[in-house]
Amino acid sequence: MTNSQQPTPPPADKAYLARSVQRKLRDVSVSVDFERLSYIDAPRPEQRHWVTNRAVDELVEQLRHLDVTAPGYVGGASRREIDPGQWSGSTATYVDGELLIEDQQVMQDWEIPLMRRMAEVVAAGHGDVLEIGFGLGLSAGFIEDCGVNSHTIVELNAEVADVARAWAATRPESDIVIAEGSWQEQTHRLGLFDGVFWDAFPTSESEFDQYVLRDSTVAEAFFPFAAAHLRPGGVFTYYTNERDSLSRRHQRNLLRYFSSFGVELVSGLRPPDDCEYWWADSMCVVRAVK
Template sequence: MDVGDQLCEAAKNGDAGKVKALIESGADVSHFDGEGLTPLMHAAKHGHADVVKKLLEAGAPWNALSPSNLSAGDFAMDAGHQEAFDILLNAGIQAELVLGTIARKDNKIGDCNGDYLEDRVSFSEDKLMDAESKAVMMAWEKPLMEAHAKAVCSGGGHILNIGFGMGLVDTAIQQYAPASHTIVEAHPEVYERMIRTGWAEKDNVKIIFGRWQDVLPQLELYDGIFFDTYGEYYEDLREFHQYLPALLKPEGIYSFFNGLCGGNGLGEDDWQC
């Protein structure tokens, strides 16, 4: 058994001492064994929180994916290992905050999603892809988007959605026949497709083209708000939250989906209030 497989085995067994020794001897913490799992995935899957922490401190990739597209956080969550999951979640958040800060410093105009908005996108029956063939939205998200729509429309009235994508959540919102349905979309090709497919002709729909940061003066007060952008960071999400009191009625419902790590369940934040 090579040293990488030994590390996976030690992590699986929760042998913190052996894990530490193997790491100090130069074992690769990003090694994938014959099952396609990393040491971190094994430790998370079996709830060995102390080993999870040691591996992360040694630089183990928290967002690596198994052949079944599961991360260490997914394994911990599925097995009900809350302590291990919390450690991984915090590692993911910290990493995204650091990456977001670096991206902002590198981008002189401070527009973290500028590249995406300038990219060409492609639509197919079950997905929306960016220029690098990364999924912006996929059809499997439909049940989740329907649940979000049900939540934000539960009080009826006036609904705001920021980020159209494939239109999954907006199609679901329309089923509740809100008094008004405002959609903010910043990508020119997505916007053009909205117009082409008749969204601007719906009686209760108002489309506002532009980044939400730029069109805030055009927004009103809403009974339900859904937020789902692509190519933004936690800082942008927090910034939007600062405006919520001015946009959401006192008894209104707010929900968001922010896929900061596509294909990784741990990196997709999903929250309602």
């Protein structure tokens, strides 16, 4: 048989080389178009077909899930822009179970169940714990209630750091250190810990844009620092901003720095209708292991 007489590939093979993947449902249509046919250039076209279809199916499932769950959100309120001032010297206002800095809702007491469970996760080994962000002191109190060997708290805002020092003074039997400053400044001065807890608030519009809007999770920038300051087998937990599961991107970023992780839900959360930073009745708690 000459080259001109070679048979053409069967239709199934052509499907594997499709330039687009489409899903059309009753309420939504999704189309992914490949401008370059070699995009996701797997050794075999069947492999490319399988992984791209799986990715689109996951997107469709996520949209379906959001359609079901979004009506259950509280109304929430629009966040005001963070003034380009010096967060460390800004006034901290504590009122009605809420901490306000630069007109931002930094923490509210609806987080109590979440903070309690995160504290239990990070303090389970009863060792040395590093906590980033004091806020209302909710997690700090729960960590101490669990019984730990030592407790180091990094807090950027000067007035909140003063509140943290006053709180620590009421527990003279505990080994508590308050390190005033940003986590970016303080972590390289610190040693190793058995547990690391992160619940910091973005202190500028640029941080909000990067950490909240662009990163896979608000704590992503801190992952390498947490891993660097954990002893082998140590545990890291953090405020996730994830309602009921972790995205694949989030999981991949965790596994860059930690050997394993587990996820559980804290349900029954009740953020108020005017909450600016969370609207759902649950949030994921992560236990990442060094």
